[in-house]
Amino acid sequence: MTWIPEVASNLASKVDGLLILITLLSLVFFILITVVLVYFAIKYRRKREDEETPYITGNEPLEIIWTVIPSILLIILFVYGYVVFKDMRTPPEDALEVTVEGKQWLWTFDYYNGKKTINELYVQHNRPVRLVMEAPDVLHSFFVPAFRVKQDLVPGRYTQLWFTPTKIGTFDIFCAEYCGTGHSAMLGKVIVLSPEAYEIWEKGVKADEGAGVASLPPAELGEKIYKEKGCNACHSVDGSVLVGPSFKGIFGHAAVMQDGSSVNVDENYIKQSIIEPQAHVVKGFQPVMPSFKGILSDEEVTALVAYIKTLK
Amino acid sequence: MANHTIAHNVYVPFLEKKGILSWILSTDHKRIGIMYLISISFFFLVAGVFALLLRYELLTPASDFVQPHTYNVLFTLHGSIMVFFFIVPGLAASFGNFLIPLMIGAPDVAFPKLNLGSYWIYLLGTVIVLIALAKPADTGWTFYTPYSATTDTDVVLITFGVFVLGFSSILTGLNFIVTIHKMRAPGMTWHRLPLFIWASYATAVLQLLATPVVGITLLLLITERTLGVGFFDPAKGGDPVLFQNFFWFYSHPAVYIMIIPAMGVISEIIPVFARKPIFGYKAIAYSSLGIAFISFLVWAHHMFTSGISDLAATIFSFLTFLVAIPTAIKVFNWTATLYKGSIHLHSAMLYALAFVFLFTIGGLTGLFLGALAADIHLHDTYFVVAHMHYVMIGGTVMGFFGALHFWYPKWFGRMFNETVAKIAWFLIFIGFNVTFFPQFFMGIQGMPRRYATYPAEFESLMALSTYGSWILGLGIFIMTINLIAGLINGEKAPQNPYGSLSLEWQVPSPPPLENFEEIPHVTDWTYGYGKKK
Ligand SMILES: [Cu+2]
Numbered sequence: 001m002t003w004i005p006e007v008a009s010n011l012a013s014k015v016d017g018l019l020i021l022i023t024l025l026s027l028v029f030f031i032l033i034t035v036v037l038v039y040f041a042i043k044y045r046r047k048r049e050d051e052e053t054p055y056i057t058g059n060e061p062l063e064i065i066w067t068v069i070p071s072i073l074l075i076i077l078f079v080y081g082y083v084v085f086k087d088m089r090t091p092p093e094d095a096l097e098v099t100v101e102g103k104q105w106l107w108t109f110d111y112y113n114g115k116k117t118i119n120e121l122y123v124q125h126n127r128p129v130r131l132v133m134e135a136p137d138v139l140h141s142f143f144v145p146a147f148r149v150k151q152d153l154v155p156g157r158y159t160q161l162w163f164t165p166t167k168i169g170t171f172d173i174f175c176a177e178y179c180g181t182g183h184s185a186m187l188g189k190v191i192v193l194s195p196e197a198y199e200i201w202e203k204g205v206k207a208d209e210g211a212g213v214a215s216l217p218p219a220e221l222g223e224k225i226y227k228e229k230g231c232n233a234c235h236s237v238d239g240s241v242l243v244g245p246s247f248k249g250i251f252g253h254a255a256v257m258q259d260g261s262s263v264n265v266d267e268n269y270i271k272q273s274i275i276e277p278q279a280h281v282v283k284g285f286q287p288v289m290p291s292f293k294g295i296l297s298d299e300e301v302t303a304l305v306a307y308i309k310t311l312k
Numbered sequence: 313m314a315n316h317t318i319a320h321n322v323y324v325p326f327l328e329k330k331g332i333l334s335w336i337l338s339t340d341h342k343r344i345g346i347m348y349l350i351s352i353s354f355f356f357l358v359a360g361v362f363a364l365l366l367r368y369e370l371l372t373p374a375s376d377f378v379q380p381h382t383y384n385v386l387f388t389l390h391g392s393i394m395v396f397f398f399i400v401p402g403l404a405a406s407f408g409n410f411l412i413p414l415m416i417g418a419p420d421v422a423f424p425k426l427n428l429g430s431y432w433i434y435l436l437g438t439v440i441v442l443i444a445l446a447k448p449a450d451t452g453w454t455f456y457t458p459y460s461a462t463t464d465t466d467v468v469l470i471t472f473g474v475f476v477l478g479f480s481s482i483l484t485g486l487n488f489i490v491t492i493h494k495m496r497a498p499g500m501t502w503h504r505l506p507l508f509i510w511a512s513y514a515t516a517v518l519q520l521l522a523t524p525v526v527g528i529t530l531l532l533l534i535t536e537r538t539l540g541v542g543f544f545d546p547a548k549g550g551d552p553v554l555f556q557n558f559f560w561f562y563s564h565p566a567v568y569i570m571i572i573p574a575m576g577v578i579s580e581i582i583p584v585f586a587r588k589p590i591f592g593y594k595a596i597a598y599s600s601l602g603i604a605f606i607s608f609l610v611w612a613h614h615m616f617t618s619g620i621s622d623l624a625a626t627i628f629s630f631l632t633f634l635v636a637i638p639t640a641i642k643v644f645n646w647t648a649t650l651y652k653g654s655i656h657l658h659s660a661m662l663y664a665l666a667f668v669f670l671f672t673i674g675g676l677t678g679l680f681l682g683a684l685a686a687d688i689h690l691h692d693t694y695f696v697v698a699h700m701h702y703v704m705i706g707g708t709v710m711g712f713f714g715a716l717h718f719w720y721p722k723w724f725g726r727m728f729n730e731t732v733a734k735i736a737w738f739l740i741f742i743g744f745n746v747t748f749f750p751q752f753f754m755g756i757q758g759m760p761r762r763y764a765t766y767p768a769e770f771e772s773l774m775a776l777s778t779y780g781s782w783i784l785g786l787g788i789f790i791m792t793i794n795l796i797a798g799l800i801n802g803e804k805a806p807q808n809p810y811g812s813l814s815l816e817w818q819v820p821s822p823p824p825l826e827n828f829e830e831i832p833h834v835t836d837w838t839y840g841y842g843k844k845k
C-alpha cells in the first residue's frame with residue numbers, strides 16, 4: 001500500500017495536491033528542527049562543570065524572519081485548502097441526485113427512478129453525483145476515502161456531498177462519525193459502473209449479477225445478501241453478540257422474547273423477523289432492527305432463511 | 313538573582329508533619345499540590361490501562377477480545393478520564409500549586425482555603441464519576457448529541473461529575489490569577505517572572521473564562537436527558553450541531569489549558585540544563601497570552617464536516633492557521649536557547665527535548681487538519697487520533713514527566729535513580745512513536761476512528777501500534793517504580809542540584825512550611841545564565 005490511498009474521483013487528485021504540499025513543507029520544517037536540535041545537543045554537550053556560556057537573550061532580525069516566513073507559508077496553505085474546499089462544496093448543475101439515509105447502522109440509497117438499495121451505492125463512471133443525506137436517529141458521516149469526500153449526516157437537516165467517480169470499481173464507504181454499538185459495522189460500497197453496465201442496472205437487473213446470481217444455490221445467495229444488505233452489521237455468524245443476536249445455531253431452537261414468552265425459530269419466524277422485526281423482540285436486545293419490507297424480495301428472504309439454517 | 317538569607321536553625325520542611333488530617337485539612341499549597349499530583353497520576357495510570365486494553369482489542373480486525381459495546385465504553389472511559397481527570401487539571405493544579413508561590417516569592421497562594429476547597433470539589437467530581445462506572449457511558453469523551461441524549465448508558469452521572477470538576481478548575485484559575493497579580497515578591501516585575509508563571513497565568517485565564525461554557529453545555533445535556541427539554545433535538549426545534557458549537561467553544565481552549573503549562577515547564581528546564589538565558593523571553597511570554605486569546609476563536613475547526621456554513625468553515629480555517637504562528641515561534645525559541653550552551657542531558661532535559669521534537673510533529677500535522685480540503689479527508693480518522701496524541705502525550709505528558717523529574721528533588725528532598733530514569737525515557741520515547749506514528753498512515757488511508765472492528769488491510773499497522781503501546785506501557789511502569797523507589801530510599805537532595813537561578817531553588821529541599829524565611833527581594837530576571845557580574 002502506498003501512503004496515499006487510491007485516487008478514484010475528480011476531487012481526489014486535488015486534495016492529494018494539497019496533502020503533498022503540506023507534507024513537503026512539514027518535512028522541511030521537521031528536518032530543520034530535528035537536525036538543529038540534535039546537532040546542538042551533541043556539539044554543546046557539557047564537558048566541564050565550570051564551562052562559560054554566552055549571555056544571549058534574543059536576536060530581533062532572526063525572530064522577525066522566523067515569524068514572517070512561516071506566516072507567508074501558512075497563508076498559502078490556507079488559500080490552497082480553501083480553493084479545493086470551494087470545489088468540493090459546489091456540485092455541478094447536472095449532477096445526478098441520490099437520496100441517502102444513514103440510520104443505525106445501515107446506509108439506504110434512493111434513486112430518481114424509484115430504485116432503492118442498501119449499503120451499495122450504484123453510480124456511473126464520469127458522471128457527477130450529488131448525495132442529499134439525512135439521518136433520522138443520530139449523527140453519522142458518509143466517508144469514501146478513495147474519493148476524499150466526507151460529510152456528516154445530521155438529524156433535522158439535509159446535508160449534501162458530490163463527486164464524479166473517475167475509476168470503475170468498488171470502493172469502501174465508512175461511517176466516520178461515532179454512532180453507537182454498530183458504528184464500525186456501518187460499512188458500504190460505492191459501485192462505479194461503466195455507462196453500459198449502469199444502463200442495464202437502471203433497467204432493473206443488477207449489473208454485477210446477471211445470470212450468475214440466479215443460479216446460485218439459496219444458502220450461498222443468502223450468505224451474499226447477509227453481507228451485502230448489512231445484516232452483518234448487527235448479527236454475527238460465529239456466536240458473538242453484536243447489536244442483535246448471533247445467527248449461529250438459532251434455527252430449530254426456542255428464542256425467548258422480551259415479554260418472557262418463547263417462540264420456536266422456524267422459517268416463518270425468521271421471515272417475520274426480517275419483514276416485521278418489531279413483532280417479536282428478543283429478550284436482552286433493543287428494538288432497533290430496521291424492516292426490510294420492500295427492500296428484499298421474497299426469493300431473497302427465502303435465501304436468507306436457507307442460509308441461517310446452515311449455521312449450526 | 314536574589315539577595316536573601318535562610319536561617320537554618322528554624323528550618324522545618326513542609327513534609328514534616330505526619331498523619332492523614334495534616335494532609336486533608338492542609339491549606340499549604342505544596343501539600344495540596346501533592347494531593348493533586350497523586351490523584352491525577354492515579355487517574356493517568358487508570359486511563360492508561362484502558363488504553364492498553366483497547367489497543368489489545370485492536371490487535372486483530374475482529375472483535376475477539378471484547379464486544380463492540382465494551383470497546384466503545386473503553387474508549388469513552390479512556391478519553392474522558394484522561395481529559396477531565398488527568399490532563400485538564402494536570403500540570404496546572406499539581407505543579408502550578410507547588411511552584412507558583414515559590415517562583416514568585418510568596419508564602420502561599422492568595423486564597424489558601426479556597427485552594428483546599430478546589431481540591432475537595434475535584435475529589436467530589438471523581439467520586440461521582442466513579443459511581444457512574446456502574447453503567448458506564450459509551451458516548452466518547454465528546455458526548456455528542458443526539459447519541460448521548462438517547463443511549464441507555466449512564467450519561468447523566470458522568471457529565472454531572474465533569475460539571476462538578478469544572479468548578480474546581482474555575483476556582484483554581486481565579487486563585488492563581490489573583491496570586492500572580494498580588495503576591496509577587498518586591499522587585500519581581502512581570503518581565504522578570506519565570507515563563508512557567510506566564511504560562512500558568514494564561515492557563516488560569518482560560519480556565520476562568522472557558523470552563524463555565526462546558527458546564528452550561530453539560531447541564532443542558534442533563535436537562536435534555538432528564539426533563540426532555542429539546543435543546544439539541546430537532547424534533548423539538550433544537551439542533552444537534554449547537555451542542556458541538558458549545559462543546560468545542562470550551563474544549564478547544566481546553567486544549568491550550570492542557571498544553572500551555574507544559575510549554576511553561578519546557579521554558580524552565582531548557583535554560584537550566586543549557587546554562588543559557590531563554591531565547592526570546594518576551595516572544596514566549598506574550599505568545600502564551602496570544603495563543604490563549606486566539607484559542608477562543610477557532611473552535612469550529614472540529615466541525616468542518618458537521619454541516620456548518622462554508623463561510624464559517626473558511627473563517628475558522630484562517631484563524632486556526634493564526635494559532636500556528638505563536639506555536640512555531642516557541643519551538644524556534646527553545647531550539648535557539650541551546651545554541652552555544654553547556655548542555656547537560658539530565659533525564660528532565662531529555663523529556664524537554666522529546667517535547668520539542670514530538671510537539672513539532674504534533675504541530676505540523678495540525679496544518680493538515682487546519683487546511684479545509686485536507687481536513688475533509690482526514691477528519692474523524694486515525695490521523696486525528698495520532699495528531700492529538702502527539703500534542704497531548706508528545707507535548708503535555710512529556711512536559712509532565714519532565715516536570716516530575718526536574719522538580720522531584722525540590723518537592724520531596726530526595727533523588728531518584730538517574731540511570732533507570734534514562735532507560736524509562738528511552739522506552740517511552742520509542743514506544744510512543746511506534747504506537748502513534750503508524751496511525752498517521754492509517755488515517756491518510758481512511759481508517760476511521762472509534763472502530764471496534766476494522767478492515768483487514770489495516771491489520772499490520774494496527775498490530776504495530778499495539779506492540780508500541782506495550783513498550784510505552786513498560787516505560788511508564790519503570791518510570792513510576794523508579795520515582796516511587798526514590799521516595800523511599802533515594803539519596804538526600806541538595807538545595808540546588810542543577811544550579812538554577814529561579815527562586816524555588818534558593819530554599820532548602822523540601823521547602824520549609826512558609827517557603828521563605830524572609831520574603832526575598834528580587835533584583836534581576838530568572839534567566840541570567842552566563843551574565844557577567
Ligand atoms: Cu457511525
Ligand SMILES: [Cu+2]
Nearest residue numbers: 564567611614
Ligand atoms: Cu480544537
